Amino acid sequence: PSDGVWNHPLLALVRPELVLSRLVSGDRRPLHLQFAEMPHSILLEDAAMLRNVNQPEDLE
Numbered sequence: 001p002s003d004g005v006w007n008h009p010l011l012a013l014v015r016p017e018l019v020l021s022r023l024v025s026g027d028r029r030p031l032h033l034q035f036a037e038m039p040h041s042i043l044l045e046d047a048a049m050l051r052n053v054n055q056p057e058d059l060e
Helices: 016-023 031-037
Strands: none
Touching: 016 031
């Protein structure tokens, strides 16, 4: 989902073994580059179908 400026993750499933193995490999590049190369899936949805709920009053 997006607020028009930023994309916000709705849900993430992280496989810690994969992340740890990449971090201990000695690669000194920025993490965002390393993470982008890891196997992943992205599901994009229509922002109008999603609602950002952080507080109970957001449901009103």
